[in-house]
Amino acid sequence: MNPNLDLLQPYPFEKLNALKAGITPPSQLSAISLSIGEPKHETPAFVVDALVKSLRHLSTYPNTKGIPELRTAISNWAIKRFHLSALDIETEIIPVNGTREALFAFVQAVINPSSSAKPLVLMPNPFYQIYEGAAYLAGAEPCFMNCTEQNHFLPDLDAVPEHIWQRCQLLFVCSPGNPTGAVCDSAYFKKLIALSDQYHFIIASDECYSELYFDENKPPVGLLQACGELGRHDYRNCVVFHSLSKRSNLPGMRSGFVAGNAEILEKFLLYRTYHGCAMPVQHQYASAVAWQDEQHVKHNRDLYRAKYTAVVDILKPVLNVEIPPASFYLWPEVPLNTKIKNECDFTRELFAQQNVTVLPGSYLSRTANGMNPGINRIRMALVAHVDECTEAAQRIKRFIEST
Numbered sequence: 001m002n003p004n005l006d007l008l009q010p011y012p013f014e015k016l017n018a019l020k021a022g023i024t025p026p027s028q029l030s031a032i033s034l035s036i037g038e039p040k041h042e043t044p045a046f047v048v049d050a051l052v053k054s055l056r057h058l059s060t061y062p063n064t065k066g067i068p069e070l071r072t073a074i075s076n077w078a079i080k081r082f083h084l085s086a087l088d089i090e091t092e093i094i095p096v097n098g099t100r101e102a103l104f105a106f107v108q109a110v111i112n113p114s115s116s117a118k119p120l121v122l123m124p125n126p127f128y129q130i131y132e133g134a135a136y137l138a139g140a141e142p143c144f145m146n147c148t149e150q151n152h153f154l155p156d157l158d159a160v161p162e163h164i165w166q167r168c169q170l171l172f173v174c175s176p177g178n179p180t181g182a183v184c185d186s187a188y189f190k191k192l193i194a195l196s197d198q199y200h201f202i203i204a205s206d207e208c209y210s211e212l213y214f215d216e217n218k219p220p221v222g223l224l225q226a227c228g229e230l231g232r233h234d235y236r237n238c239v240v241f242h243s244l245s246k247r248s249n250l251p252g253m254r255s256g257f258v259a260g261n262a263e264i265l266e267k268f269l270l271y272r273t274y275h276g277c278a279m280p281v282q283h284q285y286a287s288a289v290a291w292q293d294e295q296h297v298k299h300n301r302d303l304y305r306a307k308y309t310a311v312v313d314i315l316k317p318v319l320n321v322e323i324p325p326a327s328f329y330l331w332p333e334v335p336l337n338t339k340i341k342n343e344c345d346f347t348r349e350l351f352a353q354q355n356v357t358v359l360p361g362s363y364l365s366r367t368a369n370g371m372n373p374g375i376n377r378i379r380m381a382l383v384a385h386v387d388e389c390t391e392a393a394q395r396i397k398r399f400i401e402s403t
């Protein structure tokens, strides 16, 4: 067997199940889950219609590069959203079966495991666990950049030492961030781009929460947008990952895209042809219509905005909690006492007493440079209906007040 498999950690939700094992919460309280980041808003009906109408394509093998109709819809969307001068549908876009598989596959395609120094994949900490597993399985080592309140939950690029940059082959940035909701601005992306030129690494920007922003007038900037502002129209070293899962409430359709530098994507397409991960044609047609509509996305944002406002209003008196600029998460520090000594105690007792499930922050982070930024924090995903989120917030408040 591949020995790198032994380096993989259990997924956060397996750890959570183990933490909750053997506990029976009060039966008079309905179960509310704020742990999994699975959108629960309604799937747009017009996307379902498009999917049903194209089911005849079940009889055809999909092509890895995707149908031109989908690549055109993606290109039009990205050009408008990120003010790009162009995004070539032939060479600069690949549809993928959700960003999870694409993030994983991308690392396998770009890492050179036989370089003289062991390759590093730099990533934020806390992070989406696929980055770490993908790095290990590609024969690289993950290198964690702590995201703390002091650095506004974004990796401090100035704190990365020279010898780390020299071994860096790939850097993940997640903006808006899971779980922090922090957003990189254009200057931050430009600094990263300059570093990628200096040290010759690729930047993989995971932007799957880019459409869930709080201020309607402030959509998050993307990596390709920063390239455009620099006149870097070949997007050298740069690749972005986008998804319909959160934007359009379609996590079950497994649909996203990768876009950016043509030379990198040419090799990635070759890799994917062998990997065998072409998107089913009917999903491509349905995705094309989803990328062409903004009304349902705006409605989605309105729903998240209402939930953020209601939940934070309730929690503010008992928790140091702020609405982040984007995403659907809250990442508060929990109050500790003699009974609740850490975020795992908090999560377990909250479940035991109030039947509300959150995720301990440490399940999403690692210890690096002597500290673990997930310690004493929890992640709350505001995915459920507003009434349920509000009820959960009230129970959390009651729990904190009673412990």
Ligand SMILES: Cc1ncc(COP(=O)(O)O)c(C=O)c1O
Residues within 6 Å of the ligand: 037, 097, 098, 099, 100, 101, 128, 174, 177, 178, 206, 208, 242, 243, 244, 245, 246, 251, 255, 256
């Ligand atoms: C940061 C981040 N990236 C990528 C994904 C994967 O999303 P999908 O595969 O549905 O596009 C998720 C899912 O929760 C995520 O949180």
